[in-house]
Amino acid sequence: MKDIYVLGIESSCDETSVSIVKNGTEEIATVISSQIDIHKDFGGVVPEIASRHHVKNITIVLEECLNKANMKIEDVDAIAITYGPGLIGSLLIGLEAAKTLAFIYNKPLIPVHHIAGHIYANSLVKEMEFPLLAVVVSGGHTELIEMTDHYKFNKLGGTLDDAIGECYDKVARVMDLEYPGGPKLDKLALKGKVTYKLPIPLKDDSYNFSFSGLKSAVINLAHNEEQRGNELRKEDLAASFQKVAVESITLKVRKAILDKGIKNVIIAGGVAANNILRKAMKDLTDELNVKLSIPPIKYCTDNATMIAAAGYYAYLDGRRADYYLNSASSAKLN
Amino acid sequence: MRILYIDTSSNYLYTAIVENNKVLCEVKKEFGHQLSEMALPEIVSMYENNSIDVKSINKIIVVNGPGSFTGIRIGITIAKIYAWSLNIPITTITSLEAMMISSKSKSFYVPVIDARRGYCFGAIYNDKKEQILKPQHIKIVDLEQKLKDTKDYIVITNDDINIEGKKESYNPDIAKIVEYFQDKESINPHAVNPDYLKLTEAEESKL
Numbered sequence: 369m370k371d372i373y374v375l376g377i378e379s380s381c382d383e384t385s386v387s388i389v390k391n392g393t394e395e396i397a398t399v400i401s402s403q404i405d406i407h408k409d410f411g412g413v414v415p416e417i418a419s420r421h422h423v424k425n426i427t428i429v430l431e432e433c434l435n436k437a438n439m440k441i442e443d444v445d446a447i448a449i450t451y452g453p454g455l456i457g458s459l460l461i462g463l464e465a466a467k468t469l470a471f472i473y474n475k476p477l478i479p480v481h482h483i484a485g486h487i488y489a490n491s492l493v494k495e496m497e498f499p500l501l502a503v504v505v506s507g508g509h510t511e512l513i514e515m516t517d518h519y520k521f522n523k524l525g526g527t528l529d530d531a532i533g534e535c536y537d538k539v540a541r542v543m544d545l546e547y548p549g550g551p552k553l554d555k556l557a558l559k560g561k562v563t564y565k566l567p568i569p570l571k572d573d574s575y576n577f578s579f580s581g582l583k584s585a586v587i588n589l590a591h592n593e594e595q596r597g598n599e600l601r602k603e604d605l606a607a608s609f610q611k612v613a614v615e616s617i618t619l620k621v622r623k624a625i626l627d628k629g630i631k632n633v634i635i636a637g638g639v640a641a642n643n644i645l646r647k648a649m650k651d652l653t654d655e656l657n658v659k660l661s662i663p664p665i666k667y668c669t670d671n672a673t674m675i676a677a678a679g680y681y682a683y684l685d686g687r688r689a690d691y692y693l694n695s696a697s698s699a700k701l702n
Numbered sequence: 703m704r705i706l707y708i709d710t711s712s713n714y715l716y717t718a719i720v721e722n723n724k725v726l727c728e729v730k731k732e733f734g735h736q737l738s739e740m741a742l743p744e745i746v747s748m749y750e751n752n753s754i755d756v757k758s759i760n761k762i763i764v765v766n767g768p769g770s771f772t773g774i775r776i777g778i779t780i781a782k783i784y785a786w787s788l789n790i791p792i793t794t795i796t797s798l799e800a801m802m803i804s805s806k807s808k809s810f811y812v813p814v815i816d817a818r819r820g821y822c823f824g825a826i827y828n829d830k831k832e833q834i835l836k837p838q839h840i841k842i843v844d845l846e847q848k849l850k851d852t853k854d855y856i857v858i859t860n861d862d863i864n865i866e867g868k869k870e871s872y873n874p875d876i877a878k879i880v881e882y883f884q885d886k887e888s889i890n891p892h893a894v895n896p897d898y899l900k901l902t903e904a905e906e907s908k909l
Contacts, residue, residue: 423779431892461779469783
C-alpha cells in the first residue's frame with residue numbers, strides 16, 4: 369500500500385504546531401511554538417494575545433516543519449486541522465491556514481477534533497487495540513470515551529464543570545505556584561503526605577466527573593487554616609489534593625472497565641504526564657488485568673503530531689471538509 | 703501584472719483580482735460573524751467562476767488593520783499563507799488608506815472606524831493624499847481637536863460615529879486602491895502581520 373503523509377496543524381490554545389506523520393504512526397517532523405512564557409505573566413492564557421501570536425507564528429512554524437521533514441506541501445497527501453474545541457480566535461488561525469493550503473495545493477482537508485487528536489497520540493507509540501477506553505485528562509477536558517474501532521467514539525461521561533487540569537492549575541494558584549501550576553503541584557506532592565481530608569467529588573454511579581467542588585474545598589481549607597493561624601503545609605495539601613483528584617478518575621475508570629468489558633485503556637491529554645495518575649492507572653489496570661498505554665509526555669501536551677495521526681485515520685474513514693469548515697469552540701466528538 | 707486584494711478588517715469581505723488596473727472579478731459582501739467561515743470559500747468561488755489559476759497571481763495586497771481584530775487575522779492569515787507557500791510578493795496597506803484612496807472628494811480625508819467607548823481608529827490625509835496624522839487609536843474628541851483648523855475635510859466612515867464634519871460612506875474602489883499601492887515595496891510573508899493599533903485589554907491593564 370502507498371504511504372500516506374498527513375500534515376497536521378494545531379492552534380486550539382496557546383501552542384502553534386505543525387507536524388507531518390506517515391501512515392498515522394510515524395512522526396516525520398514536528399514543530400511546536402509555545403506561548404507559555406507570554407501567558408505566564410497573566411496567570412493564564414489570554415485568548416486575544418494567543419490569537420495574535422498564532423498569526424505571527426503560523427508560516428514560520430510551517431516552514432520549519434517542512435524544512436525539518438525535507439518535504440514540500442506538494443508531497444503530503446492531506447491536511448489535517450483541529451477545528452475544535454478550543455479558543456475560537458486561536459482555532460481560526462490554524463483553520464484559515466489549513467483551508468488556504470488545501471485550496472492552493474488541491475489537497476483533501478481533514479477536520480480533526482482536538483480530543484480525537486489526544487486519543488490518537490497513542491497510535492504514535494503502538495497500534496491501538498479495540499475495544500478500548502480512552503481516559504482524556506487535560507486543561508480543557510476530562511472525559512471517558514469508549515472506542516470499538518478506529519474513529520468510532522462513544523462518550524461515556526465527562527466533567528460537569530471544570531476540567532481536571534484546570535482544577536490543578538487553580539488549586540496550584542492557591543498554593544502560590546506559578547502558572548501553569550499543575551505540573552509543579554505534582555512535583556510538590558511527591559514531598560508531602562496525605563494529611564488533609566478532602567471529599568471525593570461525584571462518588572456516584574455515573575461516568576461523570578466534577579472538579580469545581582474539590583477546588584472550592586481546597587480554597588476553603590486554605591482559608592480556614594489561615595484564619596486559625598495554622599501554617600499551610602503545601603506539600604501535604606498537594607499530596608492530599610492529588611490523592612482525591614486521581615481517585616475520582618480511577619473510580620470511574622474502574623467502573624467503565626468492568627461495565628463495558630474493556631481490555632485496553634489509553635490515557636490522553638496533558639494531565640497524562642501526572643506521576644500519581646500514571647501510577648494509579650497502572651495499579652488499577654494491573655489489578656484488573658487490562659492493558660494500559662500512556663503516550664510519552666511530548667505527545668501528551670498540545671501538538672500537531674497527534675492531529676496528523678488522528679487525521680490519517682479520519683482520512684481512511686473518509687472524512688473530508690470543504691472550504692466552509694468553521695472553528696467550533698465547543699465541538700462534539702463524533 | 704495580476705494582483706489579489708484582500709480586506710477582511712470589517713464585517714465585509716472585500717476581495718478582488720485586478721489585472722492591469724482592471725478588476726477581473728470582485729466580491730463585496732457583508733458577513734459579520736460568518737466571515738471566518740465564508741472568506742476562503744468566497745475567494746475560491748471567485749477563482750473558479752472566472753477560471754483563474756491560483757498560481758497566476760503576481761502580487762498580493764492585504765489590509766492589515768485597523769478594524770475587527772478577528773477579521774484582520776482572517777485576511778492576513780489567508781494572504782500570508784498564500785504568499786509564503788507560492789513565493790508571491792506581498793504588501794500590506796491600512797484600512798484607513800483604502801478608505802482615503804476610494805473617496806471621490808478633493809479635500810482633506812479623515813477615514814474613521816468606530817472603536818467604542820468614545821474612541822475610534824482614525825487618520826488624517828491632506829488633499830494630496832499625504833499623511834498628516836498617522837493611523838491611530840484616538841479619542842473622537844481629540845481627533846476633532848486636531849481638525850479644528852482644517853476647513854475642508856471629509857469624514858469617511860461606515861460606522862455610526864458622532865464626529866464633527868461632512869460625512870461620506872465607504873465603498874472600496876478596489877481598482878483605484880490597487881493602482882495606488884501596486885508598486886509599494888513587498889515584504890517577507892513571515893513579517894506580514896496585523897497592525898491592531900491597540901494593545902489587548904490584558905496588556906493595557908498591566909501598564
